[in-house]
Amino acid sequence: MEISQDLENKADAIIAEYPVKRSAAMMLMHLIQEHFGYFDDDAINYAAKKLGIRPVEVYGMLSFYPMFSDKPRGRIHIKVCRTLSCALAGSIDLANKISELIDCPVNDTKGVYTLEFVECLGNCVKGANVQVNDKLYDGLNPQDAEKFVERLKADDSEGRLNSVSAFERPQGADFNSPEYKG
Amino acid sequence: MAVQENRILYRHIDIPDWNASIECYEADGGYQVLKDALKRDRQELCDEVLKSGIKGRGGAGFPMGMKWKFLDRKSGKPIYLVCNADESEPGTCVDREIIYKDPHQLIEGIMCAAFAINARQAFIYIRGEYINGYRILVEAVKEARAKGYVGENVCGSGYSCDINITRGAGCYICGEETGLISSLAGKRAYPRIKPPYFPAVMGLYDCPTVVNNVKSLCYVPYIFKIGGEAVSKIGVPNDPGTYVWGVSGQVQKPGRYEIESGACTLGEMLYDVCGGPFAGRTFKAVIPGGSSMKILKWGEKFDIKQPDGSIKELRVEDIPLSAPSLMSCGTALGSAGIIVMDNTVDMVEAMANLNAFYAHESCGQCTPCREGSLWISKITKRICSGGGRLEDPELLMSLADNVCGHTICAHGEGMAWPVQSNVAKFKDEYVAKISRQLAGEGEARLDKNSYRLI
Numbered sequence: 275m276e277i278s279q280d281l282e283n284k285a286d287a288i289i290a291e292y293p294v295k296r297s298a299a300m301m302l303m304h305l306i307q308e309h310f311g312y313f314d315d316d317a318i319n320y321a322a323k324k325l326g327i328r329p330v331e332v333y334g335m336l337s338f339y340p341m342f343s344d345k346p347r348g349r350i351h352i353k354v355c356r357t358l359s360c361a362l363a364g365s366i367d368l369a370n371k372i373s374e375l376i377d378c379p380v381n382d383t384k385g386v387y388t389l390e391f392v393e394c395l396g397n398c399v400k401g402a403n404v405q406v407n408d409k410l411y412d413g414l415n416p417q418d419a420e421k422f423v424e425r426l427k428a429d430d431s432e433g434r435l436n437s438v439s440a441f442e443r444p445q446g447a448d449f450n451s452p453e454y455k456g
Numbered sequence: 457m458a459v460q461e462n463r464i465l466y467r468h469i470d471i472p473d474w475n476a477s478i479e480c481y482e483a484d485g486g487y488q489v490l491k492d493a494l495k496r497d498r499q500e501l502c503d504e505v506l507k508s509g510i511k512g513r514g515g516a517g518f519p520m521g522m523k524w525k526f527l528d529r530k531s532g533k534p535i536y537l538v539c540n541a542d543e544s545e546p547g548t549c550v551d552r553e554i555i556y557k558d559p560h561q562l563i564e565g566i567m568c569a570a571f572a573i574n575a576r577q578a579f580i581y582i583r584g585e586y587i588n589g590y591r592i593l594v595e596a597v598k599e600a601r602a603k604g605y606v607g608e609n610v611c612g613s614g615y616s617c618d619i620n621i622t623r624g625a626g627c628y629i630c631g632e633e634t635g636l637i638s639s640l641a642g643k644r645a646y647p648r649i650k651p652p653y654f655p656a657v658m659g660l661y662d663c664p665t666v667v668n669n670v671k672s673l674c675y676v677p678y679i680f681k682i683g684g685e686a687v688s689k690i691g692v693p694n695d696p697g698t699y700v701w702g703v704s705g706q707v708q709k710p711g712r713y714e715i716e717s718g719a720c721t722l723g724e725m726l727y728d729v730c731g732g733p734f735a736g737r738t739f740k741a742v743i744p745g746g747s748s749m750k751i752l753k754w755g756e757k758f759d760i761k762q763p764d765g766s767i768k769e770l771r772v773e774d775i776p777l778s779a780p781s782l783m784s785c786g787t788a789l790g791s792a793g794i795i796v797m798d799n800t801v802d803m804v805e806a807m808a809n810l811n812a813f814y815a816h817e818s819c820g821q822c823t824p825c826r827e828g829s830l831w832i833s834k835i836t837k838r839i840c841s842g843g844g845r846l847e848d849p850e851l852l853m854s855l856a857d858n859v860c861g862h863t864i865c866a867h868g869e870g871m872a873w874p875v876q877s878n879v880a881k882f883k884d885e886y887v888a889k890i891s892r893q894l895a896g897e898g899e900a901r902l903d904k905n906s907y908r909l910i
Contacts, residue, residue, distance in 0.1 A: 358547070
């Protein structure tokens with residue numbers, strides 16, 4: 275696995291922000307996952323080396339935090355909130371319909387898609403919520419599944435779902451626009 | 457009487473021409489409180505917070521001034537301030553608005569609090585799902601640093617404190633303050649046992665640490681501005697201030713409403729503010745303070761002891777929305793996230809939904825919670841898929857009773873309280889559902905047209 279100078283620099287900058295090196299683990303793991311897509315042994319070893327801890331300790335974090343993954347995931351990562359407020363708005367039926375429409379089983383990866391149930395997305399008053407990459411779609415219900423998938427495909431073909439690093443401000447982003455307030 | 461909102465923390469949210477930039481915040485007098493506070497005595501500032509009587513807004517409701525007071529200032533170790541922006545209690549989503557739409561209010565709050573407790577490094581731990589929230593905060597801290605409100609020599613006062621922003625990665629338990637501290641230290645978010653790990657004494661890096669919720673920290677500049685005593689007079693005396701209620705679930709107008717504590721009843725909130733139930737339906741149950749709090753059954757009545765010793769009957773819709781009154785009705789205000797369920801909801805399914813959440817989110821350290829949450833979740837799932845047994849309600853009760861009080865952190869109670877209250881108050885529904893299943897009716901859902909909850 276090749277480590278670019280750019281990644282090295284970013285990793286060092288993150289570590290320098292913390293009074294204790296190991297404290298950078300969460301942010302460093304986000305960085306590494308964004309870079310490699312998921313954690314394979316090389317990525318785990320790299321994180322361990324940077325943090326000065328054993329690889330098994332990085333693996334301990336990886337297996338604990340749901341947002342870190344040891345498997346490659348689809349380019350379009352769909353997270354459907356399954357917790358009560360969203361479920362009352364039909365999120366469980368919604369996920370099953372999305373699954374049929376994009377031909378990807380729930381909690382699995384197929385083609386460009388990863389579709390999974392997640393716990394509370396923190397926007398309960400506007401259920402049902404679905405997060406796709408860094409974009410939040412709210413106020414959905416199962417009857418809208420087809421419309422939602424169409425919108426998703428349109429957003430994808432127009433580049434709005436392009437995976438952008440969370441560490442960067444998306445180009446041309448207006449944080450005051452409704453798109454970023456959802 | 458119509459219910460009035462009193463927007464203190466939400467004063468900027470969704471007002472015309474407001475944006476998240478520092479210029480906009482400054483034009484409204486932003487950071488003036490910080491400038492003034494930097495000239496004041498630290499002890500005096502902490503006393504103002506103590507005098508205000510404001511309870512922590514995260515869920516546990518511990519008075520903020522007391523939390524600060526317990527801080528070990530004699531150890532010689534650095535003091536850290538941590539802002540808990542890991543908002544992940546189901547039904548709770550009000551910090552999100554502040555982070556996304558008024559980030560400088562939070563940053564001013566953090567700097568005011570950091571100065572008062574003499575912290576030289578502050579952290580914001582924001583949940584991983586709030587990706588744009590993270591970007592917005594990074595931008596806002598950058599702006600504030602450029603203007604001298606954050607970093608070296610804040611506003612020329614000689615006081616220095618920087619803010620670091622760390623993202624979580626999808627774990628509910630990171631919202632528990634000692635779990636958050638473990639995560640921030642670069643470990644699994646295992647909560648730590650108190651004693652000895654009281655954050656005020658042995659927090660982050662085993663140094664004295666204050667962990668406060670977003671809303672609590674946003675209250676700090678307001679307290680410094682109008683004084684602790686004035687804040688203590690807002691709302692009811694033993695629970696001052698406003699709460700931003702997040703109402704979700706089956707009501708006409710779900711939303712976020714900031715109302716003084718005790719200024720409206722549960723019924724006024726649900727009917728007058730939120731527009732009542734959907735057409736043709738009736739309310740059935742309400743979880744008043746995030747999913748970990750005990751459920752209230754619509755139609756329930758409580759015997760409340762009055763100051764003169766007499767007993768007065770209180771209907772569920774007449775409960776004033778404040779911490780003490782919810783407490784007297786056997787539940788708690790928690791994180792002020794109200795989840796409303798109407799007559800179409802199968803309570804066993806609703807319970808199974810929450811049980812799956814708690815089983816997924818148990819950190820796994822304590823056996824009663826790790827095994828208990830999964831066992832409880834499996835039982836309710838089994839009932840929902842048609843395999844109920846008549847002894848299940850008792851079994852659920854006994855499991856929940858055996859988790860409560862036997863775990864390091866409050867996740868045990870947070871998981872057990874909903875089970876205990878749900879099974880006790882809706883036992884008839886459990887029995888009816890299971891009896892129908894035993895009679896060969898399959899899943900025997902309460903309303904086969906309603907959305908599945910599990």
